[in-house]
Structures are given as structure tokens and as C-alpha cells.
Amino acid sequence: MGEYAIKMPDIGEGIAEAELIEWLVNVGDEVATDAPLAEVTTDKARVQIPSPVAGTVHSLGAEPGEFIAVGAELIRLTVAGGGNVGPAARTEEADRTVATAKPGDARSEVSAKSGNPTKREHSAELEEPAQSARPAIAASAKVLAAPAVRGRARDAGVDLGDVRATGPEGRVTAADLAAHLNRSGAAPAPAAESVEDIQLMGIRRITAKRMQQAWREVPHITIVEEVDVTELESLRTRLNSDHTPRVTVLPFVMRAIVAAVGEQPEFNAHFDDQTDTIRRYTPVHVGIATQAPDGLKVPVIRDAGALDLWEAAARIEELSAAVRDGRAGREELSGSTITVTSLGKLGAIATTPIINRPEVAIVGVNRMAVRPMWNGSEFVPRTMMNLSSSFDHRVIDGWAAARFVARLKELLEMPALLFIPTKPQGA
Structure with a gap:
């Protein structure tokens, strides 16, 4: 079995990025060739992105409301055979992570050791990173996460640098944050009564x-x-x-x-x-x-x-x-x-x-x-x-x-x- 990374295709007319509106699949779903994976929108139209291969959804590359550049990873599948993400590609990506990591960044150190920045080891070092290793604000700023996830983490008083990330390229997903809150026993900040934040999309x-x-x-x-x-x-x-x-x-x-x-x-x-x-x-x-x-x-x-x-x-x-x-x-x-x-x-x-x-x-x-x-x-x-x-x-x-x-x-x-x-x- 291998991993197959599907990138945001060029959908024409000089479009450099598209906004993710909705995932049509979930992690663990089986998808067939040409099955729709996601709906994205540009300033011209709303389109569906099909899968070029059959496989099982391994990870999702973004959350609804985020913009994805053409050529950036959209989704990753587990497929029969070697896939298109081999050891060489993972080693090269790990080298880039080591080159950009700063001392005291527990996530970067573990990523470099594992040789796979998209798959985190469930180590004690990740479970309980040293708070003195990096300032909370600086660490959160380096972590990839959607604006909505950052907002929920801020309301709950959680440093995103302490959250085990399972998304591509170390992205912290909403599920990652929820799992961290459950493990730590922290409860999310109560929502204000009669107030609802709605993010504009599409x-x-x-x-x-x-x-x-x-x-x-x-x-x-x-x-x-x-x-x-x-x-x-x-x-x-x-x-x-x-x-x-x-x-x-x-x-x-x-x-x-x-x-x-x-x-x-x-x-x-x-x-x-x-x-x-x-x-x-x-x-x-x-x-x-x-x-x-x-x-x-x-x-x-x-x-x-x-x-x-x-x-x-x-x-x-x-x-x-x-x-x-x-x-x-x-x-x-x-x-x-x-x-x-x-x-x-x-x-x-x-x-x-x-x-x-x-x-x-x-x-x-x-x-x-x-x-x-x-x-x-x-x-x-x-x-x-x-x-x-x-x-x-x-x-x-x-x-x-x-x-x-x-x-x-x-x-x-x-x-x-x-x-x-x-x-x-x-x-």
C-alpha cells in the first residue's frame, strides 16, 4: 500500500487559488476513480474536484472556508501499489522541516526524527511538550490551522503548539483540538448566549x-x-x-x-x-x-x-x-x-x-x-x-x-x- 497525494488542479482562467466549500468524503471513506472529493469555488463558478485514482481517504488537506493554492495538496489517499508519495519525497520534506525548525520546537524535532512530517508519533514528548521550550504565542503562530480552529483554541486557552496534529504538513484540525481538550480535561469556553459566528464562504x-x-x-x-x-x-x-x-x-x-x-x-x-x-x-x-x-x-x-x-x-x-x-x-x-x-x-x-x-x-x-x-x-x-x-x-x-x-x-x-x-x- 502507498499514499497518493491529490493536489488542487488548475481550473482555468488564470485562477491561482480556490476556496474549499465542502468535503464530499471523510477520512476512512473508500472512493472510486472519478468520484467527487470536494466542492471548491472561485470568483467564476463552483466546481467539484474528482479523484484520479481509487483508494481510501487518508487525510484532508484543509477545512471549509480555507483557500487552497493551485498545486497545493488537497487530499491524500491510501492506494494499492506505491502511490505517488514515496520515501524520497518524505525525506526531502523532512529535510525542509529540519532546515526551518527552531531549537526547542518539539514538533519539528519529532518530525525530523520520524522522517514523515505528516504522520506524528504518539510519544510522551508530543503529549506533554515542555512549556519552557518556546513562548506560547510564537509556537501557535507557527502551527498550521484554520482560522476557526485558532479561534476555538484561543477561547479555550489552548496553545496550538501543544496539540497533536494529524492533518497534512502538521495542520491542526478541529478533531485534533477536540481530542486534546478531552485528554487534558479542559472544557471549551462557554459560548455567549444568543450569539452565533458565521464565517462567510463561497x-x-x-x-x-x-x-x-x-x-x-x-x-x-x-x-x-x-x-x-x-x-x-x-x-x-x-x-x-x-x-x-x-x-x-x-x-x-x-x-x-x-x-x-x-x-x-x-x-x-x-x-x-x-x-x-x-x-x-x-x-x-x-x-x-x-x-x-x-x-x-x-x-x-x-x-x-x-x-x-x-x-x-x-x-x-x-x-x-x-x-x-x-x-x-x-x-x-x-x-x-x-x-x-x-x-x-x-x-x-x-x-x-x-x-x-x-x-x-x-x-x-x-x-x-x-x-x-x-x-x-x-x-x-x-x-x-x-x-x-x-x-x-x-x-x-x-x-x-x-x-x-x-x-x-x-x-x-x-x-x-x-x-x-x-x-x-x-x-
Whole structure:
């Protein structure tokens, strides 16, 4: 029998690391070739990592929430034959451990003697390391452990340097810490009542960082305009009585955006603030902000101008289902040039959308409501909806933004205009 180390593969698009979301196996499990081992996520998609060989899970290389660099060890299996981790590799790794070890580090000394830093000897030296050999803070800092494990150890008053590590490369796992507490008879610090710490992972962590970066680096200008969609709703109701799939307001908004950016192409663009370069696009790739179980994602309707209402409705429905089911890949979740966000019936009167950087514009669709509107002689019931649109004020002036929103309003209030070809800019 031998050991087979599986490393984090290169999953494309220049990704240097991926976040571990969930282990699909446990230590001791039998796995077959191509069986999924773990789910990881990047800023593009969530993917499963399959096993290239059959074997038994020997150790796990990280804990959920940790980032793993491409090429770093992900998991280790016990396999028939020699495996890919031989004595030479273990000796070389032990030599590196000896070279970096400092006097008094009991774990480094035992690792060097054993010649295998990933397999700890159950010696008295490890059970009861000398406290005087190293300062507690310095020792803990040298030990590999997930942030959550460090937090639990800190709350329990435990020096991680005193904990027998069973994870790869001397990593202290949650199970190692629990076993140490049981042996020592120490009880974990009681959790504060009515308090729960939840670590952001995966899409939620990515979304949080992107929103923070967009809000910090992009000076937003937001324009809220009310739109009378009575005629649009009448047309939509009529169309849905004769055709499938059902058309929502979003295909109409997409069609209005395509027409509007045809007249103002600066809104269908990306801004690279590192090189101060605006990149304008000819096709309009509309991102549709979609709520998924694991967070907010933006599937992309490519070349929206080439789709009719029903094709656009079908594509929105298809991509939304793929996002909610976790089937959307990198191709479906990247490449948008302008984004639409809508909370549907839950939408408020107005919102302040945050730009999907590096785009320069986002159009927010708010809730429809029937309101009494003055027509010059009397109040009449009209179906009203507000558009809340935000723009990157570094490259979009207020006048241009107002003109863009006014054009959207005109097209949506007179939906027949959406089906009349417009002259190209400058014609």
C-alpha cells in the first residue's frame, strides 16, 4: 500500500487559488476513480474536484472556508501499489522541516526524527511538550490551522503548539483540538448566549468583497425615475395569453437597454481604473442579478439585441434555473457589459443598486403599483414602476445618465417604440 497525494488542479482562467466549500468524503471513506472529493469555488463558478485514482481517504488537506493554492495538496489517499508519495519525497520534506525548525520546537524535532512530517508519533514528548521550550504565542503562530480552529483554541486557552496534529504538513484540525481538550480535561469556553459566528464562504464571501470594492472605489450617481408601465403591462398580458414562455417585464427592459445603448454606447462598457481605459462593447451582454441559495450571482444573456421577447424570456428562465440549481458554469456567469437587478414583487419603491464592477451602469427595476395619477383634468389609475439606476461617475456625467434614464422611460412608456428599428448613432 502507498499514499497518493491529490493536489488542487488548475481550473482555468488564470485562477491561482480556490476556496474549499465542502468535503464530499471523510477520512476512512473508500472512493472510486472519478468520484467527487470536494466542492471548491472561485470568483467564476463552483466546481467539484474528482479523484484520479481509487483508494481510501487518508487525510484532508484543509477545512471549509480555507483557500487552497493551485498545486497545493488537497487530499491524500491510501492506494494499492506505491502511490505517488514515496520515501524520497518524505525525506526531502523532512529535510525542509529540519532546515526551518527552531531549537526547542518539539514538533519539528519529532518530525525530523520520524522522517514523515505528516504522520506524528504518539510519544510522551508530543503529549506533554515542555512549556519552557518556546513562548506560547510564537509556537501557535507557527502551527498550521484554520482560522476557526485558532479561534476555538484561543477561547479555550489552548496553545496550538501543544496539540497533536494529524492533518497534512502538521495542520491542526478541529478533531485534533477536540481530542486534546478531552485528554487534558479542559472544557471549551462557554459560548455567549444568543450569539452565533458565521464565517462567510463561497459566493457570499466573493459578493461581500466585490460589493465592498465597488462601493469603496466607484463614485456612484443614482437616478430614480418613475415610469408609467400601464401600456406595457397591457401588451405583456395580451402576449402571455397567446405565447409561451411567459414574458416578464425583464425582456422589455433588456430591449429598452439595447436601444438606449445603441444611442449612448458609453453605457455598454467596462472601465479599467488601473490603466484609465474605457472598453466599449458592440454586442450588449446583459447580466441579470439572480438570488441563489448560496448567494447573489449574475448570469449573462449574451448578445441580447439578437433575441426577440420570447427568446429572451426563455433564456432568462433557463439561466435562472441553472443558477438556483448550481449548474451555471463560468461561461454563463461572466462577461456581462451592463447589469439589470430586480427584486420582483418584493421590490421597494426605490433602491440604490451597486455597480457590477468593472461595468459602468446598472439598471434597477422596482415594484409595480397602481396609483392615482393626474392626467390634466382628473386622477386616473395607472400602473407605475420606478427605475433606480446607478452609474460610475468617473466616466458617466450626470447629464448623460439623466438622458439615458429618460430614454429608458420613453421606450417603456410607449412599448411600440421597442419594435421600431432605430437609426445607428451618427446616421
